[in-house]
Amino acid sequence: MDRNRSRREILKTAGALAGCGALLRLSIRPAAATPEMMKDAVRAVIGEAPVKKGKVKLDLPPLVENGNSVSCTVSVESPMTADDYVKAIHVFNEKNPQPNVISVKLGPRAGRASFSTRIRLADSQTVTAIAELSDGSFWSDDIDVIVTLAACIEESMH
Amino acid sequence: MSRASFVISLVIAVATTARAADIPLDQRRSDSDFVSADTLAMQNDDIANPAMLVVLDGETLWNTKAGATNKSCADCHGDAAKSMKGIAAHYPAFAPELGRPIDLQQQINLSRVTDQKAEPLPFESKELLALTAYIARQSRGMPVAVKDDAQAKPFIDAGRVIFEKRQGQLDLSCAQCHDDNWGKKLAGNLVPQAMATGYPIYRLEWQEVGSLQRRLRNCMSGMRAEPYDFGSPELVDLEYFLMWRARGLAMESPAVRP
Amino acid sequence: MARALIHVPASAKKGDVIEIKTLISHVMETGYRIGVTGQPIPRDIIDDFVCTYNGEEVFHAKLYPAIAANPYISFFTVATESGTLAFSWTDQHGATQVQTAAITVE
Numbered sequence: 001m002d003r004n005r006s007r008r009e010i011l012k013t014a015g016a017l018a019g020c021g022a023l024l025r026l027s028i029r030p031a032a033a034t035p036e037m038m039k040d041a042v043r044a045v046i047g048e049a050p051v052k053k054g055k056v057k058l059d060l061p062p063l064v065e066n067g068n069s070v071s072c073t074v075s076v077e078s079p080m081t082a083d084d085y086v087k088a089i090h091v092f093n094e095k096n097p098q099p100n101v102i103s104v105k106l107g108p109r110a111g112r113a114s115f116s117t118r119i120r121l122a123d124s125q126t127v128t129a130i131a132e133l134s135d136g137s138f139w140s141d142d143i144d145v146i147v148t149l150a151a152c153i154e155e156s157m158h
Numbered sequence: 159m160s161r162a163s164f165v166i167s168l169v170i171a172v173a174t175t176a177r178a179a180d181i182p183l184d185q186r187r188s189d190s191d192f193v194s195a196d197t198l199a200m201q202n203d204d205i206a207n208p209a210m211l212v213v214l215d216g217e218t219l220w221n222t223k224a225g226a227t228n229k230s231c232a233d234c235h236g237d238a239a240k241s242m243k244g245i246a247a248h249y250p251a252f253a254p255e256l257g258r259p260i261d262l263q264q265q266i267n268l269s270r271v272t273d274q275k276a277e278p279l280p281f282e283s284k285e286l287l288a289l290t291a292y293i294a295r296q297s298r299g300m301p302v303a304v305k306d307d308a309q310a311k312p313f314i315d316a317g318r319v320i321f322e323k324r325q326g327q328l329d330l331s332c333a334q335c336h337d338d339n340w341g342k343k344l345a346g347n348l349v350p351q352a353m354a355t356g357y358p359i360y361r362l363e364w365q366e367v368g369s370l371q372r373r374l375r376n377c378m379s380g381m382r383a384e385p386y387d388f389g390s391p392e393l394v395d396l397e398y399f400l401m402w403r404a405r406g407l408a409m410e411s412p413a414v415r416p
Numbered sequence: 417m418a419r420a421l422i423h424v425p426a427s428a429k430k431g432d433v434i435e436i437k438t439l440i441s442h443v444m445e446t447g448y449r450i451g452v453t454g455q456p457i458p459r460d461i462i463d464d465f466v467c468t469y470n471g472e473e474v475f476h477a478k479l480y481p482a483i484a485a486n487p488y489i490s491f492f493t494v495a496t497e498s499g500t501l502a503f504s505w506t507d508q509h510g511a512t513q514v515q516t517a518a519i520t521v522e
Contacts, residue, residue, distance in 0.1 A: 061196055063346055066362035066416040069484040071196040096482050097448050104491075105476040109469070111433030111494040115477075118200075118484035120446070148346030150363045150416065152380030203437075204421070208486035211419040211441040365443070365485035 035126075038092050041099035042130065045090050049138050051130055056141040058091075058129040067121045067147040072101075075114035076131040076139070080106075086113035088132045095125035121147050180403070181337055181351055188407055189350035192341070193416060197362070201414040209291060209360040209412030212284075212367045216292025219285055225276025231289070234273065238296055246294040247303050247409050250398040252310060259313050261397050263290050263369060264389065281388035287367050291358050294411035301408060302355060304401045317399025320392060326383025347416050353404040354397070356413020363416065370397055373415075417513060418442055422503060424517040428495035436467065436475075437490040440505055440513075446481035464506040465489060470499035495521045 042051075059073040076086045085108045091101035101119050113131070121127070128142040190198055200206045220231045220238055235241040249262040260268065266289050267278035279286035306314060321332045335344070336352035343349070357370040364372075371393045375385035386392040423437040440462070447459025459481060467475040474493045487505075498521045506512040 061194060065194040065197055065346060068365050069362045071200070093482060097446070098481055100478075100480040101482040102480060103478040105473075107474070109472070109474045109494055109496070110492055112492040115475075115489065115491040117477075117487065117489050120482050120484050146346070150345065150347070152376045205423045205437040205439055206488055208439065208441070208488075210421060211439065211486065214419050214421075 035094045038094040038099040038128070042090075042092055042128070045100075045103065046130060046132065046138055049136070051138040051140045053140060055133075055139040056089075056129050056131045058127065058141040058143050060127055060143045060145050062143070062145060064121060064145050064147045066150060067123075069118045070121050070145070071116065072119045072127075073114065073116040074104075074129045074131075074141075075112075078113045078133065080108055080111055080113055082108045083134070085134045086110070086131050087134055089113070089115070090130045090132075091119070092128045092130070093119075093121065093125055094128075095123040096121065101127070121145060123147055179337075181340070183406070186353060186404070186407060187351060188353055188355055188410060189415065190356070190410060190413065192348040192350035193414070197414050197416060201356075201410070207360065207412065207414055209358070209367050209414065212288050212291045212358075212360075213295050213412060215284070216288035216290070216295075219289050220292055225270065225274035227273070227275050229274055231269075231274075238292060242293045242296040244297055244300050244303075246297040246411060247300045249304065250313075250394055250401060251305060252313075258391065259310065259394055259398050261371070261394050262293065263371075264394070266290060266293070282369060282372055287358055287369065290369065291367060291412045294358060294409070297409040298411060299408055301406050302401055302404045304398065304405065306402055306405070310398070310402075313395050314399050314402050316392075317395035317397070317402075320396045321399055321403075326378065326381040328382050330381045332377065352400065353407055354400045355404050355407050356410040356415065358411065359413045359415045361415050367412065370400070418505070420503070420505070420513070420515050422515060422517050424501055424519055425495075426518075427520040427522065430495060430497070430521050432495045433492050434495050434519075435490060435492055436501070437488070438465075438467075438503055439486065439488045441486055442505075442507075444479075444481065444483055444485045444487060448481070459508065462487060462505045462507045464504075466504050466506075467491070467493070468502045468504075469493060470497065471502075495519065497521050 055077045057075045060070060064070050074089050074091065076089060078084065078086045086106050088106065089104045092099050093101055102117060104115055106113055124146045126142050126144050128140055130138055130140045132138055190201065204210050223230045246262055249265065250259040253260045253268065263286055266286065270276040271278055324331045332352065335349050340349050340351040354370050358367050360367050371388055374393055374396060378385040418441045420438065420440040425434050428434050442462050443460060444462065445457055445460040447456060449457045451457045461479065461481055463479050465477045465479060466473060475491050477489060479487060498519060500516050500518055502514055502516045504512050504514045
C-alpha cells in the first residue's frame with residue numbers, strides 16, 4: 001500500500017535498514033512500553049548512528065496538567081539553507097504503550113526547524129526528541145515530565 | 159499515589175474547617191486563572207481550541223432546516239451573532255411554560271419542540287453540544303447576568319443548598335473545595351473557584367466538548383456521591399446558583415479545562 | 417468530512433518565514449482504551465499529515481496514537497510565491513481529507 005511504502009521511505013531516509021525485525025516486534029505490544037522498547041524504536045528509525053545532545057530544544061511542561069493533551073514544541077538550531085538543514089525530527093516516549101509519538105520530515109523550504117503539537121503521556125516519564133541533519137548527524141534533547149491523574153472523573157461514557 | 163488517596167488527603171485537610179463565607183465579590187476570578195499557561199493559550203487561540211470545531215458544527219446546524227416546520231434556527235432568529243448576543247449569559251432562566259428555570263440546552267430543545275416541531279436532541283449529544291457551543295460563543299466577553307429576582311430566588315437558594323451540602327462517601331461539599339480551598343493543589347491541578355463562565359468546555363480529561371451538567375456529575379463521582387441525572391431539577395438549580403455566583407464575570411465560552 | 421481549521425497568513429513578503437496552524441476534529445482512538453463492553457476500543461487514528469505548497473511537499477508528519485485527540489499541528493514554511501497550500505490528513509484506513517488555503521506573496 002502507498003502509505004506503508006512512504007513510511008518505509010521515511011525510515012530509509014533516516015538511514016535505518018535493519019528496522020524490519022524491530023518493526024515486527026513493535027506490533028506485539030504489552031500494556032505499557034519500557035525504556036528498552038523506546039531504544040528499539042529509536043534504533044528502528046535512525047539505525048546505529050550516534051546521537052549527540054544539543055541543537056534540539058524539546059519544550060514540554062515539567063508538571064503535566066492532563067496527560068491526554070500535552071503541548072509539545074520541538075525546535076532545532078539550523079540555518080535551514082539548501083546545504084545545511086534539518087531533514088527530520090522524531091519524538092519518542094518510554095512509558096506509553098507505544099514508543100513513537102511523531103516523525104516529521106522537513107527541508108530547506110521550512111525556513112525554521114520547529115513544530116508544535118499536542119501529545120498524550122500515559123505516565124510520568126522521559127520524552128526524547130531526535131533531529132537528523134542534512135550532514136547525516138543526529139542530535140537530541142530529552143525532558144522528564146510528571147503526569148498525575150485527574151481528581152474528578154466519570155464512569156466511562158463510551 | 160492513587161486518585162483516591164489524593165482526595166482523601168484533601169478531605170482530612172478540610173474535615174475540621176468550619177464553613178467560610180461566599181468568596182467576596184472582588185476576589186472572584188475566572189477558572190481560567192487556575193489552568194496552566196499552555197491550556198490558557200489553547201483556549202485563547204481559535205485555531206488551537208478544539209471546541210471551535212464544535213462551534214463550527216453548531217453554525218451548520220443553526221442553518222439546517224429541522225422538524226415538521228422544516229425551518230432552521232436561522233429562519234426565525236436570523237444571524238446568531240446578532241440575535242444570540244448575550245443570550246447564554248442569561249441562562250439558566252425561568253421558563254414560564256415549565257414553571258421553573260431551564261438551562262441553555264433545555265431552552266434549545268424547548269424551541270426545537272415548540273417552534274420547529276422537531277425531536278429534542280439527547281443530552282450530551284454532539285448536535286446539542288454544537289448548538290449550545292455556537293450560541294454560547296456569541297456571549298463571549300459579556301458579563302454573566304442571570305436574573306435573580308423574586309421568581310428566581312427559590313431556585314438559586316435550592317442550588318446553594320446543594321452547593322453547601324456535604325454528600326457522598328467522602329462527605330464533601332462543593333463549597334469546601336471551591337469556596338474554602340480554591341487555589342490549593344489537588345493532584346496535578348489547582349482547585350478553581352468553580353466560576354462556570356466557559357461552558358460548554360473542551361475538557362482535556364474527556365478529549366471532547368461537554369456541558370456544565372456533565373462536569374457537575376464528574377464532581378459528584380469524584381466526591382463518591384450518586385450524580386444527579388442529566389436534566390434533573392437539582393442540576394439546573396445548581397447551575398443557576400453557580401451562574402449567579404459568577405455574576406459579572408466575563409463569559410469565556412467555549413473554554414478549555416483540564 | 418471531519419471539521420478542520422487552518423490558519424495561513426493571507427499575504428506575506430517573499431522570503432518571509434510564515435507560521436501555519438492546523439486543527440482537525442478526530443478522536444485519535446489509541447486502541448488501548450477499554451470500552452463499556454470490557455473490550456479495547458479499536459484503534460482509529462489519522463496517521464499521516466502532509467502540506468504541499470503549489471504542489472511541492474513542504475511538511476510531512478507521521479502521527480502515532482500518542483498524538484492527542486483533535487490533532488493540532490503548527491509549523492513553518494518560507495513564503496516563496498503566491499498560490500495554494502494544500503493540507504491532507506490520511507487515516508489508518510487510507511481515507512484522505514484535503515483542505516486548501518490561498519496565499520498572496522509580494
